[in-house]
Amino acid sequence: MEQWQKDLVEIVETVADEVERFFLGMSEMVDVFFELTEEFTEQVQTSIATEVDQYLQDLTDPILEVYWELEDVVGDGDPGFPYGVEPTPEKNPACIGCHNYHGQVYGGNLLVCAMHPHGWDDESCPDWEELG
Template sequence: MEKWQKEFFEIVENVTEEVDQFFSDITGVWDAMFELSEAIAQEVQQTIVTEIDQYLNDWAEPLFDLYGDDLLDDFEQTFPYQVTPTVERHPACIGCANYHGQVYSGNLLVCGMHPYGWEDEQCPDWEQEN
């Protein structure tokens, strides 16, 4: 093999090693930057959550002190909840398969046929529950 061929292959080998080293260094830099950005993101998120939580507490606490349970009562009325018929209230609906009994925004929907309930003790649409 001639001298220039040997030098050419040595140069190609050196360039290959340098390129490999370059990409190894770049990968290390990217990994370090990724870890740093992840740590910063966690710190920012924790700080923001803490600050928002503190802000909401500072903002909401005076409202609860001022309005007390009335504020919570108004809030709870917006969510539907179940009411069971009793002997005193809607006795004709006890055990009826058509009974709905959900309260929506403070309004009780007794059933589809009689939204406000049946006044007597014997409802003509009463059906046995399964």
Template sequence: MEDWSKDFFEVMENAVSEVEHFFTDMSEEFVEMLDILAHISEEFTDQVQNNLISEVDGYLNEFDGYFNEFLEPIIEICRDFDPEFDEIDLSMVTYVNPSPTQHPVCRGCTNYHGQVYGGNLLVCAMHPTGVESESCADWEADSDGIF
């Protein structure tokens, strides 16, 4: 009868060993699968950042250019009819492009900031409210070359 119990415990130990081996193999396979998925997601993210975002940014910049080309003549006509038109409420605007009438010296300058904070336009760090003269000593050509 002792042989029977000894055989039973051997079978049980083998079964436990096989189950443990199975779960070890499964966990290793699962880790490999997760590593592959992480690598694929990193590649996908890189592709999105490198291609899609730059493409969308290009389209948005192109749209911005067309939109400005569309609006500038309308703004010029409004200025002709209303002398107080330049006193725009800047609290609703987040970016102001330099134009022939507003900060013309800043057109094409890489230092131009043009963001509105609390209704106040920050022209650039050197000249927060802009320059009053016909030229600026701190003017640097914009690398884009878009004026």
């Protein structure tokens, strides 16, 4: 083999080694970049989560205080004020799902429906109509 061929082979081998070292270096740089990106993302998420939690707490605390105060006021309200009562399997089972069910308490007295103001005794009311 002539000298120029030997020099060409040596140059090609040198270039191949340099290219390989370049890509290994780039691979290491990419790995470091991804590690830094992950750390930065974690720090940002932690910071944002902390700030959002604090913001929500600052926002909800006054609302909850107003709610508790309102509950105290409503809880001390007039017991004669009408309120609703749902039928249960223990109390007025014939009225569950009935269109005629009224279920409001007036002055401590439950008005079940217009046909049967005190409710029906067993589980099948003759005036039961499906909600619709």
